[in-house]
Amino acid sequence: MSAMNEMKTLYLLVPFAPLVGSIVAGLFGRWVGRRGAHTVTILGVLVSFLASIAIYFDVQAGNTFNGPLYVWGTSDGLSFQVGFLIDPLTVMMMLVVTFVSLMVHIYTIGYMADDPGYTRFFSYISLFTFSMLMLVMANNFLQLFFGWEAVGLVSYLLIGFWYTRPSAIYANLKAFLVNRVGDFGFLLGIGLVAAYAGSLDYVEVFAKAEHLAGLTETVTGWPLVTAICIALFVGAMGKSAQVPLHVWLPDSMEGPTPISALIHAATMVTAGIFMVARMSPLFELSDTALSFVLIIGATTALFMGFLGIVQNDIKRVVAYSTLSQLGYMTVALGASAYSAAVFHLMTHAFFKALLFLAAGSVIIGMHHDQDMRNMGGLRKYMPITWITALIGSLALIGTPFFSGFYSKDTIIEAVAEANVFGAGYAYFCVLAGVFVTAFYTFRMYFLVFHGKERFEKAHHGHEAHGHDEHHGLAPGEKPHESPAVVTVPLVLLAVPSVVIGYFTIEPMLYGGWFGDAIQVLAEKHPAMEKLAEEFHGPLAMALHGFTTAPFWLALAGVVFAWFCYLVRPQVPEFFARTFRPIYVLLENKYYFDRFNEVVFAGGARLLGRFLWQIGDRTIIDGAVVNGSASMVGEIAAAARTLQSGRLYHYAFAMIVGMVVLLWFIYGGH
């Protein structure tokens, strides 16, 4: 029993240690100073990380936990609780979140060294860590929604961290509102769960899953589980940036780079993936929902990859790559390969955080110039950043033995085996996506680290960002390697980016490590089961990988990028000229932003003005309210003519009145 209580204390430490750090740094930042702020927050996250490791070993020993912390409120037979569910899926997320968060905290010391908002930044990222942990540790939909919105809040704060920049405060509002569109669906999904399952507790809801599968929604007539799953998935589309709710993620790069790594690559944007995996007992019961997930994911995976090709801002390339990789995870969910999705989530968290932090290191080296056209040949000046970025890139494109290979290859194989509607399209997308990924990744890599040094160009036309900061290298100045607080996290992230897949694929995908946390109806969706039969260990898989299509596609992408950007730099321009319409389409990001701005934002303002001016002012106030007021005025004016001021008029009126009154009283008898 006391062991149980000890574990409970550990559970509490995981989210609340960062919260305490955040409060200290946020509210008392002025007193504790910069050093105090980063010490206390890093300590908080470190405690959280160590506690997560301890919990990992406890879960490994077979101990799981599901219980309330306190009752938030009760009403109508529903008990709203705050509580934890600790199982393998949770603990894996806890490890990823706290580890990446710890790396980002340390890295921030270097990256934000000169920023006046230093303590505020630490407060925010610790608050984010708290929120994200509450999200993944939740044992019910209410707390899930709390974490869901709370990470959205911190994301809003961090994208708009440099609040004097118009582009930043535009991006953060956009991010929040687009996410709210997703949350709109999410809330409806939760509402359906509450209405039909009569509980918001995961375990209780899942226990009724079979029963729910037989119901239809009474008003709409929709199959209930399909409706629930699609509504919940709309939430995931917002948070995990799936087409068409992806539009906020590229703009979120306006935030400082450490949060791009932590929030907009490794953790928050994977919340939707995590959520769907957590809901696997429900999604398994609706092939329609799975198809929907599969097609949305496949579209995101391929078409967002294309956009990565035409970006010149180093962070935006990585951002579009993140969108595409989130698409891969979503595809895996649709193929009922939840464990593969979560596996890719984990490997991606490491190598994408690495790539972002490496990009940040490059940006520091370039004195906050992010345009790849002004870089080139950086490997000479920034050797650690160069090597770690190369490792991240190789992992991203799925080079055998690297972590990304194991997760991505599994997803492609799973989609090949998937049998729900749209699986063929999805297979094409994820396969073509391999070439695209390799191409844009190595386009970036070659432009930044190889080729001619183009630093001199940096001084032309770079006034896009705030006027208060000087960007780019001074004439004749060379880039420099970043300090140790920046490079050490790079190295620490590079290690798992290489090896984590090799060591974890077997237990996570085929060893039943997730246990009941992820449930698949194998007879209906046999993809992962078939993969398990063909799996003969990580070594065999990697060796076999050299002979499969994805490897050759990736290689072709790398070679093509090499040819285009190192051998024949005029080739890209030739393509841009020849396929002008396609290039323009990509440049404009398929016109999603334009469409949203005109139709949704513009339409809402137009409708608002119409309702205000026509509905409120003209009809209600103009015709009805002031109309009746003026009618009263007119009657009064008419009545006024009776008040002539002549005494005999009044006397006459009095006599008439008296007669009428007397008749009224006595006339009846």
Place this chain on the structure above:
Amino acid sequence: MAGIPLLSLAIWIPILGGLLVLAVGGNDRNAPLARVTSLFAAALGFAVTLPLWFQFDAGTSALQFVEIRDWIPRYSVRYHLGVDGISMPFVLLNSFVTLIVVIAGWQVIQERVAQYMAAFLIMSGIINGIFSAMDAVLFYVFFEASLIPLYLIIGIWGGPNRVYAAIKFFLYTLAGSLLMLVALLYLFYASNGSFEILDWHRLPLDLRTQQLLFLAFLVAFAVKVPMWPVHTWLPDAHVEAPTGGSVVLAAIALKLGAYGFLRFSLPIAPDASMSFQWLMVTLSLIAVVYIGFVALVQEDMKKLVAYSSIAHMGFVTLGFFLFNRLGVEGAIVQMISHGFVSGAMFLCIGVLYDRMHSRRIADYGGVVNVMPKFAAFFLLFAMANSGLPATSGFVGEFMVALAAVKTNFWIGFVAATTLILGAAYSLWMYKRVVFGPVANDRVAALDDIGAREFWMLAVLAFFVLLLGVYPAPLLDVMHASVDELLRHVAAGKLH
């Protein structure tokens, strides 16, 4: 404590305190004394309501802290006070807000200080009377009397167009309540000469009569809430009212109409309430969506928050007319939360207005650069206004949205758009006012909030967060009363 008439104290301490303030500080040379006296009266008025919370028995739906005295025996009008789990929280909220308003007006009001403070204190007592009166005449007297101080507050301390706004406000609400008077008189005769509201709850009435009564009450209460389409007095009143007036108007006065639905319409005309569900739900949803869009395009901060209040009150009336516990309890939580959040929003706008004498969004920009502490508070309240979890604004919206989905998916669908609209109008305003580079020299010259403003906002922030993180105590207080109300409504009067 049984012998202490707490409700009477809650009503008469502020009223007598207000008269005392007038007596000691009628001349502006005595303004400091008037302020101190007001603060003392408001604090004492709030203190006597605290036992209502701590000694409240949440296990029963019966009236508590009851006081009964004869008033006009000839018409069996009685001075009958009592609170249940629905009304008790509002007495506390009202007394608390009064305290905040007195503090908020401390330095800003420099003319006719005693009259200003007295108006708010008297208003506070009257409103406590509304929430605790269980005799219809007593209720009506308080209900109508509450118009006068607010009318004066807007008409005397208001902005340039204050006379139009004050008269619009007065006539709108007066016109509404005249029909209620007719309904009350009808009920008096129908019940063989009783003005006891609880007697009327048990009075059998046929459907036709119920429907007429319902509509009469509806006019009175809908204007007060206000519901679409009788809402247009509110933005005008808010824009012209001084900050304190806006706070009381939004935090308390709007709750009177909603409370009326729970105390009169639903229990007296339960079958009519059911039969008009379609109407009430439709009007509520229009308030959420239509008003949400209108709020989006406002150029005046106060108008924006005023419109957002109407949209939030739409959630309240929606919750009531779903006729399930989740909806009704969520709606009541929403009312309490809106008291804190909208009050805080108006105080924030007041903080800016005191410095810049402008409410136009376009006159601002980049306030965070010069007022970081203020910006942090304002963000919290703007987020609460958009229903962010862990703030009070989330609790009621969440519960009502769940209840709506349960009743009818499409009602829930329309209601849930508030997630998008609420965030859009709150945060777009926040962006234009607070974020960005310093917009002009006048913004550059702004001072951050002082200690008085800081603590005023901090206390509100505390309650907004407390209610968001742990609403259980508030919900527990109202369970028994809401249960009883809904049982009564479900049983109906037609057999």
